[in-house]
Amino acid sequence: MTTPEIDPTVPPSGTGCLDCEGTGGWWFHLRRCTSCGHIGCCDDSLSRHASKHATESGHPIIRSFEPGED
Numbered sequence: 001m002t003t004p005e006i007d008p009t010v011p012p013s014g015t016g017c018l019d020c021e022g023t024g025g026w027w028f029h030l031r032r033c034t035s036c037g038h039i040g041c042c043d044d045s046l047s048r049h050a051s052k053h054a055t056e057s058g059h060p061i062i063r064s065f066e067p068g069e070d
């Protein structure tokens with residue numbers, strides 16, 4: 001089992017959920033993957049792309065991308 005790399009300086013993939021933008025969907029809040037910078041929508045959003053990304057990529061550490069939120 002390997003420890004996922006955490007790079008706080010990794011640039012975010014964008015200012016919104018890429019997957020939602022691609023499908024014309026919407027999101028409630030955003031989450032940022034600390035391993036690769038992937039931005040996905042949170043579990044309160046319609047498609048839950050952040051959780052989906054974590055499952056599919058094996059990147060388990062997702063931080064909030066919202067100001068003032070952990």
Ligand SMILES: [Zn+2]
Pocket residue numbers: 017018019020025026027040041045047048049050
């Ligand atoms: Zn999304």
Ligand SMILES: [Zn+2]
Pocket residue numbers: 033034035036037038053057059
């Ligand atoms: Zn990732």
